[in-house]
Amino acid sequence: MLRSAVGKRMFASVAAAEKVLPKKYGGRFVVTLIPGDGVGKEVTDSVVSIFEAENLPIDWDRVDISGLDHEEGVQAAVDSLKRNKIGLKGIWHTSAADQAGKGSLNVALRKELDIYANVALFKSVPGVKTKIPNVDLVVIRENTEGEYSGLEHESVPGVVESLKIMTEDKTERIARFAFDFAKKYNRHAVTAVHKANIMKLGDGLFRNVVTRVGEQEYPDVKVGSIIVDNASMQTVAKPHQFDVLVTPSMYGTILGNIGAALIGGPGLVAGANYGREYAVFEPGSRHVGLDIKDKNIANPTAMILSASLMLDHLGLSTSATKISNAVHQVIAEGKSTTPDIGGSASTTEFTQAVIEKLASL
Template sequence: MLRSVIAQKTSVRCLASFASPESVLPKKYGGRYTVTLIPGDGAGKEITDSVQTIFKAENVPIDWEIVEVSGVESESGHHRVDEAVESLKRNKVGLKGILYTPPGGSGKSLNVALRKELDIFASLVLIKNIPGVKSRLDGIDFALVRENTEGEYSGLEHQSYPGVVESLKIMTRFKSERIAKFAFDFAKKNNRKLVTAIHKANIMKLGDGLFRQTVKDVGQDYSGIEVNDLIVDNASMQAVAKPQQFDVLVTPNLYGSILSNIGAALIGGPGLVPGANFGREYAVFEPGCRHVGLSIKGKNSANPTAMILSAAMMLRHLGLNEQANRISKATYDVIAEGEIRTADIGGTATTTEFTDAIVAKLASA
């Protein structure tokens, strides 16, 4: 437990290699920060409402600039991505629900578009057992660092001939080195001892081979941290069989998506996994397992834990450690007590009831 709390406290400082703190943190006016809030699609509004309720009860010095963006086509077809980008450029920090990306068609992922526009290149996901949530395996505590802006998510594909599609996977030494440094910086600052590069270099010898070798090269500059590598299909099997062996995983885009979902299943589901995304100038916090929850929209049944813990990571990023620790502890305590929990972790409580229980726990602390 202590190890993962330390990780959440310090992981947000991993950008020291890329930018000064002044360029990453927003300006503080009158003792308060303005943060961009993008509720997202599906259950996003309900779980971001939960965060707002808790922050208000705790008098957290955050003012929200809410931007409604949706990947679900509206009548006007206007997604307001540009407005969200401008808001994040002003505020430097955002809290975000997941935007829906429909399968098929020509529509691009708005989640990817946002990250590319702001060069939010590093995704950090924390996978650990939560006391009170029964899982098949114990002792799980690893961090997943995922490159956000290239690889299979480059978005470059075309139909060269009817029935023949070419999809380009772009891998560059610059971006592979950048994400590798982020992973090793995280490991160093959080007393992690092993960084594992995930790849498919046995088949994609040039692209994934470049990623694998770059991670190993970067590792030479970090004494005391071991570096190894695993082929992604073997890593998936190992994650299910013996996840305790993992410490920090660094991955290209697609493999990180797969492994974050496996990790979520290991500890109890997507509603429990916090996450964050970092660039040179901007930081956006969102649930680490990027599920939209369209099927439970408006049902007041979503588990807001992942969003609450992501928001706590955001508070640590802003230096509001006391509030972050109180909110995290109250959330963990409510889950551990087991009396009020949402359906995904074996309970019957609504999102509102779970949120109210955290507020009550904070009031009694």
């Protein structure tokens, strides 16, 4: 049952989204490491240090896109992931000014590899004070279409057309992923988030397909639907009424930020992205941290827990659980926590505290 930050054998075969991953000689895994922008290098360095201290069988294939243009950066990441099948990734920053007309790096990567399912886990962390306790919510977001289809053009000067693409096939795919996830981890309800009262065709299709798949194929899982603006209000006021929310691309981003605020901030949210051939693990809340870059105060918890999900995915479940437990114990003790959750420790001090806790477990 998925009631911890890592869960048991996380997403091992949810919706047939993964294939067996190849091992390097000697039983070691090669994993693509994409530090990303902002605090990405600092928090991925934290993971590298912890893995080294635990002597885990992971070899990193590092892809740093600094200095590369948009297409070169995406292609370098795609080439590495095609070799390795699995990656750990920081958040890429897409500047509206710098990337005008080119689109998001993150969206381009997902579309190129058809990494269609984003999963973000919003669970209260003992030791972190929040207004609403005991939050335990999953947001599953379709990664490849909707508002993030990336299809925009200026038809005449001053008139921009942005295409929101919704297809039955991809909606069925993400719906089955969400219901399979719910069944596998003893989640009892899946709620489709939409705006079908206004976008009757596109969002109407999403709502109707999720409802049909749930009622016809998963009778033991409760299926519901909710308009996105009401979903936002209800998630803030009464998050416990929801179990798994399944959304088109943009709505999941919005609800993800709400979920992060509920549990104490983006530095605590584990996440992953899945396709049929590739899996990329990254923090579940999409905050780059440009304002705190190189200050050594970023909270690496989200990245460490995402890396623990990756270990579970690779079958290294004992190590995944051990690392997750160490992180939660360090936070619960409150002696080496970062400023975002009320402490004064640096990123490296928090990382060292986790390493020391691992040694004592």
